[in-house]
Amino acid sequence: MPELTPSQTVGPYLRLGLDWGADGTAVVPAGTPGSVRITGIVTDGTGGPVTDGLVETWQADPDGRFAHPEGGGSDFRGFGRSCTDGEGRWEITTLLPGALPDQAPHLDVSVFARGLLDRVVTRIYLPDHPANATDPVLALVPAERRSTLIAQRVSETEYRFDIRLQGADETVFLDV
């Protein structure tokens, strides 16, 4: 059987290949009814911004269906991609995901950067959602670290999700 190809870093010049600009950050076009902005900062172990990173998101639509034949065949793209800017900030505009049969609403997240030899994976959960209490992935995370996976509500249409690669309050990363 063929052997798995190893991962390598995106390096510092990832924008040459992976920057989709506004098409990447617009999971849905700005102004779409019900759309929200999710934004945050990626930081390193010194608390400094990661200015050459990439954040990608993958999620269900508001009805809990994915744009994939094994996930309900939604026509909602469900995929977002944002290069971090000079302040380490990433952002997407999207619709909030619906709950899945056995899970709280969430977005899967990949983070790539110079200095990361493989992506790191995390999840964004919504604040104060009743299903968080029974979510099987959150249940595997030590209670004192769970807050790193839960977005903060800034307003009705904006959420904040920071990603700390290393150090105190390091984001919980998942091996999927």
Added chain:
Amino acid sequence: MTTAQQPQYLRPRDTHPPLDSPGYRSTGIRHPGQAPIVVPQRLTEVTGPLLHGPIGPNDHDLTRQHAEEPQGQRIIVTGRVLDSDGRPVPDTLVEVWQANAAGRYAHKADDWAAPLDPNFTGGGRVLTDSLGEYSFTTVKPGAYPWGNHHNAWRPAHIHFSLFGQAFTQRLVTQMYFPDDPLFAYDPIFNSVPAEARHRMVSTFDMDATQPAWAPAYRWDIVLRGRDQSVFEEPHA
């Protein structure tokens, strides 16, 4: 829907580099200090974006994105995307980026003293065909120095980004060229377990080489396959 009913993708072993790889200095303040929490794959992980773009008209030919042809050796890079079960991965987006023939990236942060080429940007995109085959035309990138350690040089490489058909299959990697003398000195190449490094190295391909036009390099990319045994588990 139970986890056991969903296909599970095999977990990599002895393949990917450790995130904490001190030889590559940039990992120092960027690698997580805590081990990742192992979670079963659920619907979000076994699905993934099946993107067919964005792809522009000359994204498959990096030598035709400007008014004239770029400097350097024109090459064809071709291969197959498959999974570790041997199945081709059709219709999947492959994104590439690279330095020019002099080893300079068309990026404002790259300021080393090699010439930029006004006819080369270095970004490309293709979709695999129904057999998982991809092909693009470019110029052979040059090696370049970097600040990791004294007299550090990156072996020539092309960055590749792949989606596959599930979130678990997402892969970003680098393709190298055969017999590069810089392999022995490169901490990024050598961050990978020794027995897996050769999988990142393309081979010269005479069959795909086009007469009086361009030599070809072949590189197959293998994404995580499915653990077939999971399908056979009885519903618990």
